[in-house]
Amino acid sequence: MTDPRPTDAELQLLRILWSTGPCTVREVHRRLEELRETDVAYTTVLKLLQVMHDKGLVARDTSERSHVYTPTFAEEQVTGALVDDLVRKAFDGSASRLVMRALADRPTDPDEIAEIRALLDRLEER
Amino acid sequence: MTDPRPTDAELQLLRILWSTGPCTVREVHRRLEELRETDVAYTTVLKLLQVMHDKGLVARDTSERSHVYTPTFAEEQVTGALVDDLVRKAFDGSASRLVMRALADRPTDPDEIAEIRALLDRLEER
DNA sequence: CTTGAAGTACGAAGAGCTTCGTTGACATCG
DNA sequence: CGATGTCAACGAAGCTCTTCGTACTTCAAG
Numbered sequence: 623m624t625d626p627r628p629t630d631a632e633l634q635l636l637r638i639l640w641s642t643g644p645c646t647v648r649e650v651h652r653r654l655e656e657l658r659e660t661d662v663a664y665t666t667v668l669k670l671l672q673v674m675h676d677k678g679l680v681a682r683d684t685s686e687r688s689h690v691y692t693p694t695f696a697e698e699q700v701t702g703a704l705v706d707d708l709v710r711k712a713f714d715g716s717a718s719r720l721v722m723r724a725l726a727d728r729p730t731d732p733d734e735i736a737e738i739r740a741l742l743d744r745l746e747e748r
Numbered sequence: 749m750t751d752p753r754p755t756d757a758e759l760q761l762l763r764i765l766w767s768t769g770p771c772t773v774r775e776v777h778r779r780l781e782e783l784r785e786t787d788v789a790y791t792t793v794l795k796l797l798q799v800m801h802d803k804g805l806v807a808r809d810t811s812e813r814s815h816v817y818t819p820t821f822a823e824e825q826v827t828g829a830l831v832d833d834l835v836r837k838a839f840d841g842s843a844s845r846l847v848m849r850a851l852a853d854r855p856t857d858p859d860e861i862a863e864i865r866a867l868l869d870r871l872e873e874r
Numbered sequence: 875c876t877t878g879a880a881g882t883a884c885g886a887a888g889a890g891c892t893t894c895g896t897t898g899a900c901a902t903c904g
Numbered sequence: 905c906g907a908t909g910t911c912a913a914c915g916a917a918g919c920t921c922t923t924c925g926t927a928c929t930t931c932a933a934g
Contacts, residue, residue: 629891633837647911663894668912670892687900687911698849701838705850708834711759712827717850718860723824724831724843724850725867734844735868741848742861755921773881792923794882799921813881813930 624678626695626703632674633700635667639680640697646688647671750804752821752829758800759826761793765806766823772814773797 628636638653639645645653651667671691674680683690693700705720713719754762764779765771771779777793797817800806809816819826831846839845 630837631892637840665895665912666893669894669914672913673891684912689912698852701846701849702853704834704838705846708830709850711756712830716860717854718856718864720827720831721847721850721864722867723827724835724847725864725871726824727828728843730844730871732872734842735872738844738847738851739865739868741851742865745851745856746858746861757922789924791882791925795884795923796921798883815882 626679626700627707628674628679628700631670632679633704635670635674636679636693636697636700639691639693644683644690644692646690648688650691752805752826753833754800754805754826757796758805759830761796761800762805762819762823762826765817765819770809770816770818772816774814776817 634654634657635650638650638657642649642653647664647668650671651662651664654662654667671680671682675682675691678694680691681694682692705717709715709717709720713723760780760783761776764776764783768775768779773790773794776797777788777790780788780793797806797808801808801817804820806817807820808818831843835841835843835846839849
């Protein structure tokens with residue numbers, strides 16, 4: 623199992639793949655350009671996806687001329703790994719310290735607060 | 749105001765400065781080597797601190813021959829900026845989504861859960 | 875005054891990330 | 905068939921980050 627921690631540019635493409643489902647390079651490129659304002663060369667996206675394939679971050683179906691790319695890790699796995707990484711490097715391994723910092727000095731929706739409470743309830747049941 | 753987002757190596761040094769207080773290069777180097785197992789060249793730490801000074805991450809007192817370095821940002825500011833960054837890049841700007849991910853699939857101390865609840869209470873009072 | 879220790883400054887190498895141009899294969903339409 | 909458009913592959917350039925060696929400065933001890 624490879625390390626499921628993408629770089630920034632890779633994460634951006636993964637987010638497109640997660641939300642859209644399996645895509646050709648052309649589709650990813652189109653979605654990327656409409657997401658950002660700026661232009662991006664087609665070959666930039668192609669190369670990035672090839673690199674991601676080498677790293678094991680995406681699988682590809684080459685049966686058609688236009689290859690189709692799919693994420694190999696679920697979104698929860700990848701974002702979880704990124705959170706782990708930050709917890710380790712910036713919060714001495716304490717996830718709760720990260721949580722406190724994420725909530726402090728930030729307006730948070732009451733509904734979301736309730737949702738977090740519900741999760742805490744579930745956690746305490748073990 | 750410069751961007752208070754350090755790289756990984758820079759963060760490691762900042763953490764030493766935050767916990768120990770203003771330090772000379774020599775002191776940071778010693779603390780770093782005892783923190784990690786591996787050896788690090790003295791000039792590596794020196795160069796890193798110089799780069800951090802150029803970026804505005806640390807201030808230095810050059811009145812003595814051994815310069816003394818101090819963080820220019822508080823720990824809360826820097827870790828907060830890192831959290832912001834991750835929230836933006838991986839969670840579509842939703843801090844609560846990051847919180848949920850940080851708590852899911854992770855054994856969390858009951859005391860810490862209580863602490864988070866207390867914070868949520870305080871947040872809701874506004 | 876000379877020598878050695880401790881310090882700073884500087885340049886450069888190597889790695890990884892991001893971007894893109896060029897090339898060659900392949901299909902499609904006239 | 906030949907021109908045109910689409911695609912994958914590849915290499916390379918430019919950037920940042922990290923690491924370290926070398927050279928220069930300063931100070932103190934003999």
